[in-house]
Amino acid sequence: MLEISNLTMAYATKRGNVKAVNGVNLSLGKGEILGLVGESGCGKSATLLTLLGLVPYPGKVINGSIKFQGEDLLEKKPAEMRKIRGKDIAMIFQDPMTTLNPVFKVGEQIRESMRVHGFMETKEGNWWQRREKNKINETERVLQLMREVGISSPERRYFEYPHQFSGGMQQRAIIAIALACSAKLLLADEPTTALDVTIQAQILELLAQINQERETAIILVTHNLGMAAEFCHKIAVMYAGEIVEQGPTDEVMENPKHPYTQGLLRSIPKIGKVRQKIEPIPGTVPDLALLDETCPFYPRCNQANEACSRQRYSLRDIGAGHLVKCAIYG
Amino acid sequence: MFGVVVLVFVFMRFTPGDPVDLMMGKAGNVTQEQIDALRAQFNLDAPIYVQLYDYLKDAVHGDLGDSFKEQRPVTELINQTMPATIELSVMAVLFALVIAIPIGVYSAVKQNSLIDRLSMGVSFLGVSMPAFWLGILLILIFSVKLGIAPPQGRIGNGTGLVHVTGFYILDSLITGNWAALKSSLSHLILPGVTLGATMAAIVARVMRSSMLEVLCQDYVVLARAKGLREFTVIAKHALRNGLIPAVTVVGMEIGALLGGNMIVETVFGWPGLGRLAVNAIFNRDYPLVQGVVMFYAFVFVMANLIVDVLYTFINPKITI
Amino acid sequence: MDKMNSSQVLLNNGNNLNLISLKLFLRNQIAFFSELKGHPSALIGFIILILYILMAILAPLIAPHSPTTTDLDNRLLPPFWLEGGKSTFLLGTDVLGMDLLSRIIYGAQISLIVGFLAVGISILIGGTLGMIAGYYRGIFDQIISRLADLLLAFPFLIFAIGMMAFMGPGFLNLILALTFKGWVEFFRLVRGEVMSEKTKEYVEAANALGISKLKIMVVEILPNIIHSITVLGTLRLGYMIIMEASLSFLGLGIQPPTPAWGSMINDGRDYVMNAWWISTLPGIALLILVLSINLFGEGLRDLTDPRLKRS
Numbered sequence: 001m002l003e004i005s006n007l008t009m010a011y012a013t014k015r016g017n018v019k020a021v022n023g024v025n026l027s028l029g030k031g032e033i034l035g036l037v038g039e040s041g042c043g044k045s046a047t048l049l050t051l052l053g054l055v056p057y058p059g060k061v062i063n064g065s066i067k068f069q070g071e072d073l074l075e076k077k078p079a080e081m082r083k084i085r086g087k088d089i090a091m092i093f094q095d096p097m098t099t100l101n102p103v104f105k106v107g108e109q110i111r112e113s114m115r116v117h118g119f120m121e122t123k124e125g126n127w128w129q130r131r132e133k134n135k136i137n138e139t140e141r142v143l144q145l146m147r148e149v150g151i152s153s154p155e156r157r158y159f160e161y162p163h164q165f166s167g168g169m170q171q172r173a174i175i176a177i178a179l180a181c182s183a184k185l186l187l188a189d190e191p192t193t194a195l196d197v198t199i200q201a202q203i204l205e206l207l208a209q210i211n212q213e214r215e216t217a218i219i220l221v222t223h224n225l226g227m228a229a230e231f232c233h234k235i236a237v238m239y240a241g242e243i244v245e246q247g248p249t250d251e252v253m254e255n256p257k258h259p260y261t262q263g264l265l266r267s268i269p270k271i272g273k274v275r276q277k278i279e280p281i282p283g284t285v286p287d288l289a290l291l292d293e294t295c296p297f298y299p300r301c302n303q304a305n306e307a308c309s310r311q312r313y314s315l316r317d318i319g320a321g322h323l324v325k326c327a328i329y330g
Numbered sequence: 331m332f333g334v335v336v337l338v339f340v341f342m343r344f345t346p347g348d349p350v351d352l353m354m355g356k357a358g359n360v361t362q363e364q365i366d367a368l369r370a371q372f373n374l375d376a377p378i379y380v381q382l383y384d385y386l387k388d389a390v391h392g393d394l395g396d397s398f399k400e401q402r403p404v405t406e407l408i409n410q411t412m413p414a415t416i417e418l419s420v421m422a423v424l425f426a427l428v429i430a431i432p433i434g435v436y437s438a439v440k441q442n443s444l445i446d447r448l449s450m451g452v453s454f455l456g457v458s459m460p461a462f463w464l465g466i467l468l469i470l471i472f473s474v475k476l477g478i479a480p481p482q483g484r485i486g487n488g489t490g491l492v493h494v495t496g497f498y499i500l501d502s503l504i505t506g507n508w509a510a511l512k513s514s515l516s517h518l519i520l521p522g523v524t525l526g527a528t529m530a531a532i533v534a535r536v537m538r539s540s541m542l543e544v545l546c547q548d549y550v551v552l553a554r555a556k557g558l559r560e561f562t563v564i565a566k567h568a569l570r571n572g573l574i575p576a577v578t579v580v581g582m583e584i585g586a587l588l589g590g591n592m593i594v595e596t597v598f599g600w601p602g603l604g605r606l607a608v609n610a611i612f613n614r615d616y617p618l619v620q621g622v623v624m625f626y627a628f629v630f631v632m633a634n635l636i637v638d639v640l641y642t643f644i645n646p647k648i649t650i
Numbered sequence: 651m652d653k654m655n656s657s658q659v660l661l662n663n664g665n666n667l668n669l670i671s672l673k674l675f676l677r678n679q680i681a682f683f684s685e686l687k688g689h690p691s692a693l694i695g696f697i698i699l700i701l702y703i704l705m706a707i708l709a710p711l712i713a714p715h716s717p718t719t720t721d722l723d724n725r726l727l728p729p730f731w732l733e734g735g736k737s738t739f740l741l742g743t744d745v746l747g748m749d750l751l752s753r754i755i756y757g758a759q760i761s762l763i764v765g766f767l768a769v770g771i772s773i774l775i776g777g778t779l780g781m782i783a784g785y786y787r788g789i790f791d792q793i794i795s796r797l798a799d800l801l802l803a804f805p806f807l808i809f810a811i812g813m814m815a816f817m818g819p820g821f822l823n824l825i826l827a828l829t830f831k832g833w834v835e836f837f838r839l840v841r842g843e844v845m846s847e848k849t850k851e852y853v854e855a856a857n858a859l860g861i862s863k864l865k866i867m868v869v870e871i872l873p874n875i876i877h878s879i880t881v882l883g884t885l886r887l888g889y890m891i892i893m894e895a896s897l898s899f900l901g902l903g904i905q906p907p908t909p910a911w912g913s914m915i916n917d918g919r920d921y922v923m924n925a926w927w928i929s930t931l932p933g934i935a936l937l938i939l940v941l942s943i944n945l946f947g948e949g950l951r952d953l954t955d956p957r958l959k960r961s
Contacts, residue, residue, distance in 0.1 A: 589807025
């Protein structure tokens with residue numbers, strides 16, 4: 001359904017092109033959940049925004065293609081792209097507290113995303129009757145959606161403003177917005193990071209439920225490899241704008257190959273173990289503007305050998321759909 | 331409000347300059363008896379707290395006393411001149427908002443573009459420009475050199491306008507007097523622009539900076555992600571939020587607008603409250619000045635109230 | 651600007667406190683003016699303001715004529731570049747034949763003196779009251795804050811016009827009218843800043859060392875809030891100058907023949923038809939002065955407000 005190949009997006013800065021997304025290849029089938037994992041600033045969110053055609057200024061796609069249902073999104077005109085945004089591909093954001101518009105009623109914000117795509121449009125009657133009929137249909141669907149995402153007493157909450165919602169409820173409303181037009185692909189950008197742990201589980205459960213009931217494909221961006229392992233069918237690990245390891249969840253989790261993935265796994269506390277040692281990955285994400293032709297993880301890598309500093313390696317299939325980009329595996 | 335009244339009253343009584351002297355000054359041979367009689371007539375011989383008490387008692391009943399000079403009730407004079415001032419002020423605010431909001435929004439959307447730099451430069455000029463000088467400049471350019479707008483007054487001669495409400499625009503619309511409408515509009519334009527210029531400049535700057543802040547908010551990205559047109563994103567989602575600080579500023583600027591009225595009405599010979607006040611000041615017409623100043627304070631309070639209500643309307647987080 | 655500095659100094663070496671605080675303060679000022687170089691519009695504003703100040707001080711040397719000498723033979727002369735203009739009266743003359751250029755040059759004196767005095771006295775009154783109110787709070791704070799709110803309910807211009815009307819025109823009355831309400835804003839600023847500074851560690855450290863309250867206020871807190879006062883003061887300076895001109899324009903401020911831009915503009919109002927220069931030229935002088943003060947003030951604000959600096 002979604003086929004991203006060699007996608008490269010760069011910000012034009014005074015120091016030259018900074019590649020926030022560098023040669024990314026991803027594919028996603030109907031009803032699949034893909035986890036995009038990595039530290040902050042590694043290009044996960046930028047990938048999602050590029051998918052939506054909302055590359056933040058001064059970014060620009062300089063290479064690659066995004067095939068969605070057989071059509072290349074990068075070749076679409078802005079007006080065509082607008083018809084896909086919010087209808088076929090919808091996005092869920094990181095911080096629900098700032099994502100809903102504070103001056104509009106929550107229900108109206110959900111309804112707007114249907115309205116703009118004419119999702120519940122009828123064809124009968126004159127324009128006035130149509131308008132009234134649309135309004136009724138849309139409102140009914142909003143209430144139904146609100147129930148589905150777990151907002152209680154939607155008839156009342158429809159007319160409330162975002163500040164009257166709790167964080168978890170706001171995120172549910174945002175999910176309702178994303179579901180308004182029965183999107184085929186959901187882009188979830190760290191949808192639980194800003195929420196309490198108990199709420200996090202609820203939201204994830206809701207997303208899993210949506211995935212199963214509607215066969216909606218989901219790309220879940222997260223920095224939490226554990227969460228991705230629990231929730232996703234496939235996992236892609238990103239580092240400095242590149243995918244360094246990719247494969248079915250079980251394969252990646254049980255048999256991590258890239259030193260970065262191994263490091264991420266080691267830094268997750270394991271349930272049930274007392275006084276365990278959590279090992280952080282030393283160092284920080286490199287400045288994207290300063291990257292050269294060596295492996296971007298080389299300075300932080302605990303298995304680096306001399307060869308790593310000389311050239312970089314491409315993704316290599318090591319069997320069972322497991323791809324790794326590391327010198328150790330050629 | 332009450333404090334304002336007391337302050338004005340006490341202040342005016344303590345300042346030097348006796349209105350009776352001023353009134354009698356030109357009359358020549360006046361006896362002390364005549365002066366005392368006049369003082370008694372205007373209740374000036376009583377102790378100040380008695381004067382204040384009497385005044386407040388009457389004010390509550392809508393009686394602000396009689397003008398010393400015109401010998402007519404102050405309320406009548408205020409009523410007579412109020413429509414002119416309101417018409418002018420509304421024009422000024424309309425001009426300011428209609429000009430400033432689009433400019434502010436556009437400048438924010440096209441940040442650092444030529445138009446942004448240009449309009450921000452002009453608005454900086456507007457903030458530093460004294461209103462009376464701008465008025466004279468406009469008269470010089472549009473009345474004297476180009477001759478396209480009249481420099482003085484409220485309406486031309488011989489339009490035969492029937493006065494219904496006292497608002498000339500409204501009157502001419504009601505009576506269908508198009509010549510009068512055209513004339514009063516052309517008289518209104520220069521003073522309106524002069525009075526509104528400072529507000530326009532300030533609102534444009536506030537609008538720009540608040541829009542710049544709003545445009546990088548998450549909810550703007552969400553609006554785009556919904557598939558809305560960029561115009562809808564800006565005009566609906568961003569603007570509603572960006573307007574909130576602008577409304578606050580308009581509320582704060584209303585005081586300056588009222589003060590500006592006095593200046594602009596003097597420059598353009600506009601027969602409104604401001605000129606009434608300035609003339610009353612020069613004539614030391616206590617009750618009239620008192621009345622007008624109090625009325626100004628009243629309008630100021632009311633205007634701020636309206637702004638507060640408006641504020642709750644555009645910002646759902648605030649409730650009365 | 652560095653708030654921890656003074657408290658560290660305090661703790662290490664309480665004896666030379668005054669001297670070191672003063673030195674730190676001065677060093678901050680110098681650093682500040684060197685920062686000004688990085689802000690071209692503020693620098694331009696500053697330079698023009700200095701030029702105006704020089705013009706006002708050196709007026710007797712620069713002005714080609716006396717500003718109040720009438721010359722009835724040369725009435726309503728246009729500026730030299732227009733037909734009928736004379737090179738002896740570069741910017742023309744007014745209805746009494748007074749040289750416009752000289753009057754504009756001398757007019758800078760009134761504008762600047764009134765502006766600086768009004769702002770200076772406002773800072774002095776508002777700052778002192780604000781400091782006491784903000785530091786001690788209590789009943790004094792309540793009374794003054796009430797009074798400030800009351801005064802704030804009045805539009806400035808209406809208030810000043812009213813005061814001038816009843817006190818009569820004149821230089822002293824003008825200053826009085828402008829400061830009578832002008833102090834309120836400084837009071838509110840200083841009160842708020844002192845209240846927030848008071849809770850900071852360096853003040854607590856000074857308290858712990860047993861330094862007198864007066865000394866804490868003047869030596870410790872004042873240097874930390876002086877920048878905000880300067881910024882507000884600069885922005886109010888332009889406003890006060892416009893206020894003076896407005897009052898003079900209405901005939902309530904400085905009276906002719908004393909050269910003040912506001913009254914000059916008013917004088918020329920009746921001759922707009924045939925002698926436009928009388929009103930326009932003093933207005934330009936006024937506009938440029940206020941503009942440069944505001945440029946300087948905004949620049950100061952950009953440079954001192956760390957919140958704005960980041961963006």
